[in-house]
Amino acid sequence: MSQQNVEIVRASLDASMRGDWESAFRDAAPNFELDWSRTIGPAPGVYRGEEAQRVLIHFLESWQSVRVEPHEVIEDGEHVVVPTTEHFVGRDGIGVQAETLGPGRSVTA
Numbered sequence: 001m002s003q004q005n006v007e008i009v010r011a012s013l014d015a016s017m018r019g020d021w022e023s024a025f026r027d028a029a030p031n032f033e034l035d036w037s038r039t040i041g042p043a044p045g046v047y048r049g050e051e052a053q054r055v056l057i058h059f060l061e062s063w064q065s066v067r068v069e070p071h072e073v074i075e076d077g078e079h080v081v082v083p084t085t086e087h088f089v090g091r092d093g094i095g096v097q098a099e100t101l102g103p104g105r106s107v108t109a
Helices: 002-017 021-026 049-061
Strands: 033-035 046-048 065-070 074-076 079-081 084-089 095-100
Touching (some): 021 049, 033 049, 046 049
Antiparallel strands (some): 065 084, 074 079, 084 095
């Protein structure tokens, strides 16, 4: 099951970078979790399922451009974690960068 989940995550990342939200969420578990509880962003919290999709799409569509740079794929049983660096360009052309599970951080899946 783990390899299948890795393939689902990779396909979802690819689709989201194309802005193809239907494909990005097609194979997501109905109760998948988006944990932004420790974010310093506009929508901190823990979101699940369709609510997670809405929050994520709203956030990503607010930028002029978004590029996600995955660093590795970590498999732990049925869970898949992908540490990333995100590159955003705002409507005024200002760029920002953020790390998800950046250097020195760990996750227990």
